[in-house]
Amino acid sequence: MKTLEIPTFECETGNYHTFCPISCVAWLYQKIEDSSFLVVGTKTRGYFLQNALGVMIFAEPRYAMAESEEGDISAQLNDQKELERICLRVRNDRNPSVIIWIGTCTTEIIKMDLEGIAPKLEKQLGIPIVVARANGLDHAFTQGEDTALAATTHRCPEYNCHTTNQQKEDVTGRAVVDVAPNNNSSGEKSKPIRCNLVLFGSLPSSVASQSNLESKRQSVSVSGWLPSQKYTELPALGEGVYVCGVNPFLSRTATTPMRRRKCQLIGAPFPIGPDGTRAWIEKICSVFDVKPDGLEEREDQIWKNLSDYLEVITGKSVFFMGDNLLEISIARFLIRCGMVVYEIGIPYMDRRYQAAELLLLQHTCEKMEKPTPRIVEKPDNYSQVQRMHELQPDLAITGMAHANPLEARNIDTKWSVEFTFAQIHGSVNARDAPELVTRPLRRRSDSILGCRSLSRQTVDV
Amino acid sequence: MKLAYWMYAGPAHIGTLRVASSFRNVHAIMHAPLGDDYFNVMRSTSERERDFTPVTASVVDRHVLARGSQEKVINNISRKDEEQHPDLIVLTPTCTSSILQEDLQNFVDRASLSSESDVIPADVNYHRVNELQAADRTLEQITRFYLDRARKRSTLDRSVTNAPSANIIGIFTPGFHNQHDCRELKRLPGESGIAVNQVIPEGGSLKYLKDLPRAWFNTVPYREVGLVTATFLEKEYGMPYISITPMGISNTADFITQIEKLVNVWASALSGKRLSYKLYVDNQTKFVSQAAWFSKSIDCQNSAGKEAAIFGDATHAASITKILAKEMGIRVSCSGTYCKHDAERFNEQVQGLCDEVTVTEDHTEVGDTIARIEPSAIFGTQMERHIGKRIDIPCGVISSPVHIQNFPLGYRPFLGYEGTNQIADLIYNSFNLGMEDHLLDVFGGHDTKGVSTKSLSTDRREINWTPEAESEPNRIPGFARGKTRRNTEVFAKQNNIPEITIDVMYVAKEKSSP
Numbered sequence: 001m002k003t004l005e006i007p008t009f010e011c012e013t014g015n016y017h018t019f020c021p022i023s024c025v026a027w028l029y030q031k032i033e034d035s036s037f038l039v040v041g042t043k044t045r046g047y048f049l050q051n052a053l054g055v056m057i058f059a060e061p062r063y064a065m066a067e068s069e070e071g072d073i074s075a076q077l078n079d080q081k082e083l084e085r086i087c088l089r090v091r092n093d094r095n096p097s098v099i100i101w102i103g104t105c106t107t108e109i110i111k112m113d114l115e116g117i118a119p120k121l122e123k124q125l126g127i128p129i130v131v132a133r134a135n136g137l138d139h140a141f142t143q144g145e146d147t148a149l150a151a152t153t154h155r156c157p158e159y160n161c162h163t164t165n166q167q168k169e170d171v172t173g174r175a176v177v178d179v180a181p182n183n184n185s186s187g188e189k190s191k192p193i194r195c196n197l198v199l200f201g202s203l204p205s206s207v208a209s210q211s212n213l214e215s216k217r218q219s220v221s222v223s224g225w226l227p228s229q230k231y232t233e234l235p236a237l238g239e240g241v242y243v244c245g246v247n248p249f250l251s252r253t254a255t256t257p258m259r260r261r262k263c264q265l266i267g268a269p270f271p272i273g274p275d276g277t278r279a280w281i282e283k284i285c286s287v288f289d290v291k292p293d294g295l296e297e298r299e300d301q302i303w304k305n306l307s308d309y310l311e312v313i314t315g316k317s318v319f320f321m322g323d324n325l326l327e328i329s330i331a332r333f334l335i336r337c338g339m340v341v342y343e344i345g346i347p348y349m350d351r352r353y354q355a356a357e358l359l360l361l362q363h364t365c366e367k368m369e370k371p372t373p374r375i376v377e378k379p380d381n382y383s384q385v386q387r388m389h390e391l392q393p394d395l396a397i398t399g400m401a402h403a404n405p406l407e408a409r410n411i412d413t414k415w416s417v418e419f420t421f422a423q424i425h426g427s428v429n430a431r432d433a434p435e436l437v438t439r440p441l442r443r444r445s446d447s448i449l450g451c452r453s454l455s456r457q458t459v460d461v
Numbered sequence: 462m463k464l465a466y467w468m469y470a471g472p473a474h475i476g477t478l479r480v481a482s483s484f485r486n487v488h489a490i491m492h493a494p495l496g497d498d499y500f501n502v503m504r505s506t507s508e509r510e511r512d513f514t515p516v517t518a519s520v521v522d523r524h525v526l527a528r529g530s531q532e533k534v535i536n537n538i539s540r541k542d543e544e545q546h547p548d549l550i551v552l553t554p555t556c557t558s559s560i561l562q563e564d565l566q567n568f569v570d571r572a573s574l575s576s577e578s579d580v581i582p583a584d585v586n587y588h589r590v591n592e593l594q595a596a597d598r599t600l601e602q603i604t605r606f607y608l609d610r611a612r613k614r615s616t617l618d619r620s621v622t623n624a625p626s627a628n629i630i631g632i633f634t635p636g637f638h639n640q641h642d643c644r645e646l647k648r649l650p651g652e653s654g655i656a657v658n659q660v661i662p663e664g665g666s667l668k669y670l671k672d673l674p675r676a677w678f679n680t681v682p683y684r685e686v687g688l689v690t691a692t693f694l695e696k697e698y699g700m701p702y703i704s705i706t707p708m709g710i711s712n713t714a715d716f717i718t719q720i721e722k723l724v725n726v727w728a729s730a731l732s733g734k735r736l737s738y739k740l741y742v743d744n745q746t747k748f749v750s751q752a753a754w755f756s757k758s759i760d761c762q763n764s765a766g767k768e769a770a771i772f773g774d775a776t777h778a779a780s781i782t783k784i785l786a787k788e789m790g791i792r793v794s795c796s797g798t799y800c801k802h803d804a805e806r807f808n809e810q811v812q813g814l815c816d817e818v819t820v821t822e823d824h825t826e827v828g829d830t831i832a833r834i835e836p837s838a839i840f841g842t843q844m845e846r847h848i849g850k851r852i853d854i855p856c857g858v859i860s861s862p863v864h865i866q867n868f869p870l871g872y873r874p875f876l877g878y879e880g881t882n883q884i885a886d887l888i889y890n891s892f893n894l895g896m897e898d899h900l901l902d903v904f905g906g907h908d909t910k911g912v913s914t915k916s917l918s919t920d921r922r923e924i925n926w927t928p929e930a931e932s933e934p935n936r937i938p939g940f941a942r943g944k945t946r947r948n949t950e951v952f953a954k955q956n957n958i959p960e961i962t963i964d965v966m967y968v969a970k971e972k973s974s975p
Contacts, residue, residue, distance in 0.1 A: 014520055015537075020496030040462075042556040042587075043472040048499045050467055067463040070588040073560055082462040089464055105494045109526065109560045136494030137522050382544065385513070401501035401514065408511035 009349070014378035017401045018323035018347055019052060019417065020045065021134040021144030022102050025063045026053050027421065028148055031202045034230050036096035037063035038086065040114065041104030062094055068106055075110075080117045087125055096127065098155075098231040100148060103133035128231070130155060140347035142249040142324045142420060145202055149226055150252040152234065153261065156226065159196075159238030197284065198235045198263070200226040200253050201246035203425055210428045211246065211271065218285050218292055226253070237261040244284060246271055246425060248357060249325035251350035267353070269360040272326070273333030274302040274430045279360055302430050306337070309434035312441050314338035319393040321402065322346045322379050324420050328354060330397075332361040333433060335370050342391050345379035395440060412440040467824045467844060469774075469799035469862055474555045475500055476595030477583040478516050480603070480686075481551045483633040483662035487603075488515045488547035488578075490537055492530070492558040492565065495520050507865045508635045517541065521557050529561075534568040542576035548667045549603070552582045559587040579667075581606055593685040593774070594802060596633065600662055601689040604670060608697070611671035619698075621677055625724045625736075626658040628676045630702075631687025633662050635868070637777070637861040638875050645874035646682055649707060650720060653741050661690075674698040678723045680716075682706055682876060683776045684803060701726075707876050708780035709884065710752055710788055714742050745878045752881035755889070756789050764892045765790040770831050772819070772841040773860025775800040777875070779810040781840050781859050784884060786814040791888075794834045795819055797827065824848075838891040843867075853898075857891040904945070924953055925960045945970070 022045055025037040039045055046065040053061075066086045071077040087099055103114050118129040132151040134144035199211065199222055212222045224235020226243075237243070243257045244266040257263035268283035269276050278299045285292045303310075318334060320327045322345025331341045351358065365372045376384075381402065388396060388411060396406050396413045403413040414436060424433040474491060478500045481489040491497060501514040519530070519537040538550055550572075552565050565582040573580040584602055585595040611617040627650055632643040640663075647657050658676035659665060679694055679702035681687040691702035701723050707716035721738045728734055746753050755761055769791050771782050778798045785791040796811045797819030798804070804820040811818060819830055828848045831839060839849045839856040843864045849856035858867060859875075874880040945966075952969035953961050 014495075014522070015517060017498055017501060018496055020494075020499070043468065044474070044493075044497060044556050046465055046468055047471045047475065048496070051499060051503055061466075065463075065465045067465045069463060072462055073588070077462070086462055086464045105521070105557050106560065109557060136496040137526060140495055382517070399502065401498070401505050404505045404509055405511060405513045 008372060008374040009377065010374060011377045012380040012383060014380070016322065016345070016347070016379045016381045016384075017399045019141040019399075020048050020136050021139040021141055021147070022049065022104060023052055023141060024134060024144030024148055025049070025100075025102060028100075028145060028202055028227070029062045031204075032098070032100075032227050032229070032231055034097035034232065035062065035100055036090050036094050036098070037100050037102060038066050038090060039063065039102040039104060040066045040068070040083070040112070041102075041106040042068050045104050045106070062096065064090065068110075073106075073110055079112050080120065083117060084121055084124065087121060087127075087129070091125060091127055098128045098130060100130045100132060100151075102144075102148070103131060103135060105135045105137050108133065108135050108137055128155060140323065140325070142247070142326070143252075143348065145247075146250050146252045149200060149202070149250065150256045152227060152231075153237065153253060153256040155231075156234045156237040156261070159236035159241050196240055197222050197242045197244065197266075197288075198224045198226060198237060198257075199244055199246055200257075201250055202227050203246060204423055205229055207423050207425050207429060210426045214277070214426060215281060215284060218281055218295075219290055220284055220288050237263055239263075242266055242287060244268060244280075245353070246280075247326070248329050248354055251353040254353050267356045269332075269357045270329045271425050272329040273336065273424075273433065274299045274306075274427055275336045275364070276329060276333060276357075276360070277425075277427045277430070279356075283356065298427060302427050306430060306434055309431070309438050310337055312438045313434065316340070316394040316441060317342055317391070318395045318397060318437075319384075319388055319391065320344045320346075321381065321384055321396060321398040321416070322376065323399050323416050326419050327397075328357050328361060328375070330419060330424075330433065331373060332357065332364050334437065335361070335368055335373075336364050337434065338368065340370055341373040342393055343384070343387065344373050344375045345384060346375060346377055347379075349375065349377045395437065397437075412443075414440055469822055469824070469842065469844070471592040471862075472556065473585045473587045473590050473592065473595035474553050474583075476590075476592040476597070476686075477551065477553045477585055477599045479592075479633050479635070480596045480599045480662050481549075481553070481583075482515050483664070484549070484603070485664060485666045486515075486547050487549045487551060487667065488517070488541050488545060489551045489553050489583075490534070490541060491516065491518045491553045491555055492534060492563070493518050493521060493553075493555040494557055495522070497555055497557070504635055507863060507868055509868065510634075515545075515547065521561070526561075530563055530568070534563075534565075535572045538568070538572040538580060539576055542578045547578050549579045549581065550576070551599070551603075552580065554583060554585065554587065556587045579606070591802075593800065596686045597689045600631070600633075600686060601693050603667075604661070604673065604690050605693060607667055607670040608673065617671055618675060620675065621727065622656065622658065622675050624656055625654065625728065626656040626676045627720075628658050628673055628679045629660045630679055630681050630690050631683050631685075632660055633686065635863060636683075637774075637863050637867055638869075638873055639663065641872055641874040642682060642876040642880070644872070645877035645879050646680070646707070649713075649717070649877045650680075653717070653720070653738050654736075655720065655724065674700060676700065677727050678702060678720075680720075683774075684806070685774055685776060685800065706776050706780050708777070708880060709784035710746055710750060710881050712780060712783065713750075713877060713881065714746070717742050750878040750881040752788065752885045755885045760889060761789055763896075764889070766792055767838070767892060768792050768794045768834065768836040770794055770834055770836040770839050770841070770845075771796045771815070771859070772798065772827050772839075772845050774798060775803040775807045777860035779807055781884070782811045782814050784881075785840075785888065789885075789888065791892075792816075794836055795830055797821065797830075837895050838888075840888070840891070855891045855895040855898075857887045859887070924950055924958075927960060927962045930961045930963050930966055 022039050029035055029037050101114055107114060114131045118131050122129045130151050132148040134147045208225055215222055226235055228234050237257050239262040241263045243263045245254050248270050254265055258265050266284055266287050269279040271277040271280040278295050282292050317340040319342045327344045327346045331344045335341055396411050397416050398413050400415055403415055406413045418436055422432050422436055423429045478489050481487045498518045501516055504510050504514045519534045552569055554565055569580045569582045583599050585598055629646055632639050659673055679691045679700055681691045681702055681704045694700040695702055703719045705716045705719055707713040717738050725735050728736055769785055771778050771793060775798045778796055782793050782796040786793050793815035795817050796815040798807050799822050801820055808818055824844045831848055832852055839845050839854055840859045842860050842862050846856040846858055873883050949961055949966050949969040958965055
């Protein structure tokens with residue numbers, strides 16, 4: 001992978017608002033159906049979870065807090081015994097296939113040896129225990145998923161290309177696995193289905209199967225997903241397996257299979273927006289030596305479907321305050337939609353993992369003849385608000401802490417967290433992101449009367 | 462360690478932030494890791510606040526962990542000082558800083574050398590106190606800081622105001638209906654000729670804190686926050702205070718009687734006149750509040766003896782218990798609070814008004830109790846509302862933890878005479894909804910007319926209705942007719958009864974009702 005230098009990288013103070021990375025339990029417990037999450041930490045974390053997740057907390061979720069008390073902090077209580085007691089209860093209450101411990105700032109600071117305790121308890125309780133250190137000291141928001149998936153990577157079964165198909169070494173020496181069990185037509189050489197591809201990133205199952213279909217259309221079948229719907233169905237990893245990410249915040253998860261499981265990483269732009277989806281599939285195809293078929297027409301078709309939204313947003317300007325690491329991909333997509341992006345705030349920028357995405361961003365800017373936005377790592381919210389005051393963007397994509405105050409200052413806002421939960425991946429969902437982005441803008445053009453015009457007297461006396 | 466899914470009161474720093482951000486031009490800086498500034502989101506969304514929440518974090522990251530905060534906190538304080546010129550910066554510890562044991566006092570001392578703003582560290586112990594206790598404590602700390610200073614600089618004006626006046630202590634953001642309560646509370650003494658000297662912390666300005674002792678007395682509407690400040694003012698400045706919550710008719714009357722007593726101490730000394738509010742209370746109770754009449758009306762008669770369960774913070778749970786038991790004749794099967802630190806006083810207050818008392822922070826215990834009692838209505842927090850949903854019992858929300866729907870745009874105080882009206886509506890509607898649902902159940906649900914026989918349509922002919930039986934359903938209220946017919950037919954089918962007579966109908970009804 002090559003690194004790319006865009007001249008406008010900046011780094012600020014890191015005084016910005018974002019969700020605590022433990023929020024990843026909210027979507028991961030829904031994704032991994034047989035899991036149970038245990039957040040080990042103080043009341044502060046629990047309070048955040050219960051407020052951030054709102055209604056979900058009432059739905060008897062499969063996650064809980066192991067709330068540290070004073071005795072735990074001062075080591076008067078034995079960590080292992082305490083965790084054992086709590087995990088026993090979790091096992092009895094929910095009977096999960098895996099318990100995932102989420103380490104927090106608290107466990108970091110008091111140096112609770114979760115990684116050391118887990119294997120012991122695992123043996124004792126007979127349930128796998130995965131440890132993910134998703135704390136606010138090191139990570140922001142979606143990076144929580146990154147730590148959880150990176151930890152899960154170690155639990156994937158071993159893939160052995162030599163035993164499954166030794167005969168299938170192609171010219172380059174790359175192992176190509178014939179996977180589809182119903183693929184009995186080994187004689188049909190023209191369309192071999194190859195499936196040593198594992199995709200990583202937690203997506204709703206419908207979106208995941210859409211992605212599967214999309215790549216299958218190009219004769220590349222996906223052999224597995226990390227995470228899978230069930231913990232017991234984790235995909236096999238090993239030498240000869242290709243992995244590719246679907247989300248920009250998964251840099252740890254990307255390196256772990258590479259370094260620890262000898263997989264090969266496909267560095268591609270992310271399948272967000274029709275342009276991203278096409279570039280993503282093209283890159284995967286190129287790795288498997290497949291000539292992509294009909295992608296261009298398909299992309300054109302989707303852009304046509306978006307025309308009503310494009311009308312609303314073309315020429316409008318947008319400012320990303322930055323809190324979930326999806327910013328680069330969404331900005332790239334919006335520039336392709338014809339918007340002007342003033343600033344992309346982002347908590348953390350992995351220039352290696354996002355290299356292809358950054359390149360696509362640059363190309364998109366050139367193609368659309370838009371200025372390259374400045375990318376601000378670890379932004380400073382206060383300075384950003386000052387800048388916004390000068391720039392007066394048409395739209396600010398921001399966290400809820402700033403949304404209402406900005407609206408009151410006459411800047412339309414879109415709550416950034418929605419992009420994390422909405423289905424924005426792949427061609428099928430191409431309409432969802434612009435739907436979110438245009439909502440505040442449409443509201444304005446639908447002419448809701450503002451305070452000023454509402455208070456104006458319309459009757460002549 | 463404790464296994465927990467939900468908590469009623471938040472962690473300590475939330476209380477400090479709530480008080481700090483309620484004052485005007487006070488900024489709080491949290492010593493916390495990234496993502497702990499969640500308070501900003503809560504305030505901005507639930508209160509639909511138009512201004513940026515004056516809370517920032519001095520972020521604790523790996524570097525801080527390795528080398529300590531060093532200059533970071535101080536730089537953040539000076540920066541905020543320059544950017545926004547707050548009157549006061551409150552350095553707020555979180556669980557993280559309490560574990561790191563950094564010397565916040567030292568940061569504060571050093572930062573105050575260079576900054577124009579005053580700087581103080583919030584003096585709360587994360588592990589010992591919860592959100593409410595911390596708020597109580599912080600409010601006292603800020604008040605004491607400014608009064609002590611005024612005393613040292615001898616700018617303190619110790620003379621009481623000419624006309625009777627009062628301070629209202631403990632209104633703050635984002636409290637349960639606090640804004641509306643505040644408005645109602647200002648009106649209550651206002652109508653009887655008592656001026657409001659100051660309201661703290663909500664909208665209070667630090668510049669005027671030194672004038673707090675000029676009021677004749679203090680009122681603390683909520684037990685959770687303000688008592689510590691009021692006792693401090695009593696001890697140091699000899700100010701009496703009223704800690705009765707004017708919620709419900711009799712409590713409000715008591716509250717005003719207390720005012721009368723306190724005011725007369727000064728009034729008789731100053732002007733030799735005595736004030737009497739007896740007429741005022743009478744008039745308000747008869748004409749402004751509808752609750753007294755309501756409790757006599759037929760509506761309320763219907764709910765007499767019905768059972769209710771109550772849970773919430775100490776103030777609201779105790780007051781609502783009193784209202785239900787004493788003013789509406791409803792039987793309170795269980796009354797409880799999560800304010801464990803105030804348990805003794807709570808017990809005392811609800812003594813004799815309810816069958817059992819629950820003091821717990823565990824929502825499953827509350828849920829189990831409610832499920833066991835099966836009351837006709839619940840009055841509790843958002844959590845009890847969800848418990849009620851699960852077991853099909855209506856619930857009126859009477860206390861924090863708050864939700865955005867507890868910040869209505871319309872005027873909905875819980876205190877004072879208008880408050881009694883609001884509470885009566887809330888209570889009546891909860892019971893009434895439950896009753897309506899129950900009636901629908903008895904009569905077989907909403908009108909389903911033709912659709913009701915769908916599952917039996919193929920062999921409909923096999924079942925005959927005798928003419929008398931045929932006419933019988935017509936005597937059942939229209940909306941339930943279809944369902945009754947169907948239930949009877951299902952019953953007949955199940956029991957191989959070929960012909961439906963009136964007897965069969967009644968047996969069917971008997972069998973189908975629980």
